Amino acid sequence: MFVDGALAMSERPCFFVPLSIGYERLIEAETYERELQGGDKPKEDAAGLLRSSGVLRHRYGRINLQCGQILTLPELAEELGLDLGALTPAKRRGLVTRLGNRVMDEINRVTAITPGALTALVLLSHEQRGLTFAEIEGRAARLLAVAQKLGARTSPTLVTPTGSVRPESLRESLQMFVDAGLVEALDPDRLSELDPRTAPGEGVYATVENKRLALDTSKNVIVHFFVERALVAIAVSTAPSHIVAVETVRERVRELSRLFKVEFRFRAGAPFDSIFDDTLDTMRAEGELADDRLGVTAGPGHRGWSGREWLLAYSSILRNFVEGYRIxxxxxxxxxxxxxxxxxxxxxxxxxxxxxxxxxxxRRWEAVSKPILQNAYEAFSDLGYVVHREGKYYLAPDVGTQQKLDEIEATVAKYLLVPS
Structure with missing residues (x-):
């Protein structure tokens, strides 16, 4: 619609401005959580606005606004070699697709990492029952360093002038999530809620199991920074052997990329092999992976973590997506x-x-998510497992037996098994 309007007024310049608006905690988190679990989106009206006045009594962190490169249709048409005055329907669709992809790429590029998003990422990406503040701070610092090397922006409240994490920003985010009932602050000696008089940062922080979906909305703001390494980490860490041939890793990552092509945006304009080789080289250079005469394996690590710890941390970031696709x-x-x-x-x-x-x-409650299932079914349609026609899903002709269905599930489930 917007493109049609811009093309109809070719004498007037039209600018498309990619904007990243980052929320540390969604104001309508409970409503959105119900939608993610399959509930209907409630109608918005004046009465609802009046009822929502209670939100003013709670803390939601800060909003972070970032602006990407401004785009114009003439520039995009030139990239595609198109004449804006003679667009066929197919070429118009190609132009709209390029615009949409470029807008999404710019939003991902300029999205700033906020204290709330980083804290949520840490809380949802480990296999322990809970984390001490020292563990949260350490994991946050390591993951932030990776994102910063990729060029990620950070909100002013998150880092010091030298780029290191401000511990107080993490404490504020933890308290925000505790106050919202998404996280519990526990006394490890009594296995009870921490006394409010206890100094901030003491105790063990654990997610509230049935509230992880709400916390996941904060995590997902920045998950794209880690997708490429996470796919390699999953491919290596779930392989039957601790040493994996590079070509085997390549094919496993290719399979995962096809599976999640509806879920994630990969680097624009770069072929799969180029992205894979660059990611593998970077992970080798940083000690997360190491070469062996038979392939690659976990490396010596860096920043106080072994290579295996890095691989498991990256894998854990995407575990809920893999589990959702298994469902x-x-x-x-x-x-x-x-x-x-x-x-x-x-x-x-x-x-x-x-x-x-x-x-x-x-294992992840946030895997039980309406958007993840919707994307999975769309991916399965592209892969030929199902046929989507007139608003209904049908099994593909060659997927009629339970054995074939079990094979499809096994194709996903194999990326959840970590050898001992």
Whole structure:
């Protein structure tokens, strides 16, 4: 619509401004959390606005606004070799696609890491029951250093003039999440809530299991900075052997990239092999990976972590996505009886995901998410597992047996198994 308007007024310049608006904690987190779990989005009206006055009694952190490179249609048309005065429908779609991709790339590039987003990332990306403040600070500093090397911007409140993490910014974010009921501050000696009079930063911080989805909205603001390394880490750390041939790693990462192509934006304008080789070289140079005569393995590490600890940390960042796709894969069995409308398949997938969480098949509550399942079904359609037609999903003709469905789930589940 906007592109049509801009093309109709070619004599007047039209500028597209990519804006990244970062929230440390969403004001409507509870409503959004219900939507993620399959609830309907409530209608917005004046009564709802009046009822929302209670939000003013809570803390939501700071909003961070960043502006990307301003784009124009003539510049994009020149990149594509198009004449704006003679666009066929296909060329117009190509122009709109290029604009959308460039806007998203710019938003990802300029998104600033805030204390809330970094704290949420740390809290949701480990395998312990809880973390002390010292552990949170250490993990935050390491992950921030990686993102900064990739050119990530940071909010002024997060870092000192030298670029290191401000501990007080993490404490404020932790307290914000504690006050919101998303995180518990526990006394390790009594296994009870920490006395409010205790000095900030003491005790153990643990996520509230059924509130992890709300915390996940803060984490996802910055997860894109780690996707490329995380895919390599998953491919290496879940392989049957601790030493993996480079070409095997390449093919495993390629498979993961295809699986998650709806989920993540990869580096624009670069082919897969170039991105993979660059990522592998960087991880080698930093000691996260090391060469062996048979392939690559965990390296000596850096910043106080071994290479294996780095691989597990990166893998943990994306674990909820892998688990979510496993839920979606298992839920395809629902299509054996009859095709299902989009919303009905998602509803059944969410119900199945809750059962899988309770029985221990998956570990991350935030994997049971409506957007993750929707993206997974779209990816499965692209991969030929299902057919999407007239608002319904059908099993593909060659995916009719339970054995084939089990193979599809195994294709995803193998990236959750970490050899001892």
């Amino acid at each position: 979606a894969a298992r839920s395809l069995a629902e299509l054996r009886e009859r095709p299902l409308a989009d919303k009905d398949l998602v509803r059944k997938g969410l119900s199945l995901g809750r059962r899988m969480f309770l029985e221990g098949s998956i």
